[in-house]
Amino acid sequence: MAKIIRFVFFGNYFVGLLAVALNFEATLQLGLPYNSVSYYALLFLAPIIYYTYAYHTAVYSTNEWNLRTKWYAENKRFISYSQYILSVFCLILGFQLIYHNYTNILSLPTIYWLSILIIALAGISYYGLLPKSFLSFNLRSTGWLKAFVIGFVWACCANVLPLILLKIETGSTYHDPLLWSWLFLKNWMFCTVNAIIFDIKDYPTDANKQLRTFVVRFGLRSTIFYILIPILSVGLVALFVFASYRGYGFLTLFCNMMPFILTIFIAYSMRKRKNILFYLMVIDGLILFKAICGIIGMQFV
Numbered sequence: 001m002a003k004i005i006r007f008v009f010f011g012n013y014f015v016g017l018l019a020v021a022l023n024f025e026a027t028l029q030l031g032l033p034y035n036s037v038s039y040y041a042l043l044f045l046a047p048i049i050y051y052t053y054a055y056h057t058a059v060y061s062t063n064e065w066n067l068r069t070k071w072y073a074e075n076k077r078f079i080s081y082s083q084y085i086l087s088v089f090c091l092i093l094g095f096q097l098i099y100h101n102y103t104n105i106l107s108l109p110t111i112y113w114l115s116i117l118i119i120a121l122a123g124i125s126y127y128g129l130l131p132k133s134f135l136s137f138n139l140r141s142t143g144w145l146k147a148f149v150i151g152f153v154w155a156c157c158a159n160v161l162p163l164i165l166l167k168i169e170t171g172s173t174y175h176d177p178l179l180w181s182w183l184f185l186k187n188w189m190f191c192t193v194n195a196i197i198f199d200i201k202d203y204p205t206d207a208n209k210q211l212r213t214f215v216v217r218f219g220l221r222s223t224i225f226y227i228l229i230p231i232l233s234v235g236l237v238a239l240f241v242f243a244s245y246r247g248y249g250f251l252t253l254f255c256n257m258m259p260f261i262l263t264i265f266i267a268y269s270m271r272k273r274k275n276i277l278f279y280l281m282v283i284d285g286l287i288l289f290k291a292i293c294g295i296i297g298m299q300f301v
Helices: 002-010 013-030 037-056 067-074 076-106 110-126 145-159 161-170 177-208 214-218 220-246 250-269 276-298
Strands: none
Touching: 002 013, 002 067, 002 276, 013 037, 013 145, 013 161, 013 177, 013 276, 037 067, 037 076, 037 161, 067 076, 067 276, 076 161, 110 145, 110 161, 145 161, 145 177, 177 214, 177 220, 177 250, 177 276, 214 220, 220 250, 250 276
16 A cells, blocks of 8 residues: 555656646636547646656655665666556547647637647746756746745646637637636635745755745744735635625535635644645645535536
């Protein structure tokens, strides 16, 4: 069981599940038709390849104290093979989507192409995946901006990609910008808070590298009480206002409140350092919990 848990979480398969779950949540909340199976398969595989590539290119030793870096060192050959296999599947799925929808892809409005470009640049620049001779800028080195970039990419994954694929696969356009803007902002802030909490595990390393994350700049206690909890509290107030505006009932409101309340509780508990699996299972698990709550809440609308 321990090997399975490490495989799922260290191998980033759980991250792929999060991407799909957020898409299902957004699809239901926006009242969109579901996209194709090929899209969801591609959405599951792409984050696995992306995050695994970013981690496994570093040089790790089996003597590392960090369980994840040690796992990458011990399974380097398996990870290399799996990356090739998953990449091949992604290429096949991508070509399939292009082949069946190339007419709609060629006729995409400029705003859609601009959205695709922004998402791609943010994702590539975050880990500095482009050759330094081409672009040396790495968003991770910007410290406090890092969490907002992560939150932005995940919000785009949840709320922008379904609209792009809806246009590609059906030619349809979404027509409720107010609801979409609210859900995008909510996902952006929630995932940003999640990333700030995740930075707590990297506090010693970031401090040594002089990477000015919120935790390094303000300290653990101040980050929890003066950044995380206030942002989440504002999110709760905004949720009440929007739910009232949309006429959501108590059960829908309660389901959407639960992720914020649980995140506040977990943020408060972060005063004591946890191991890496706690962060991967519990902190990242908050995003899955949010998606599940959002899906359940829509059943009462």
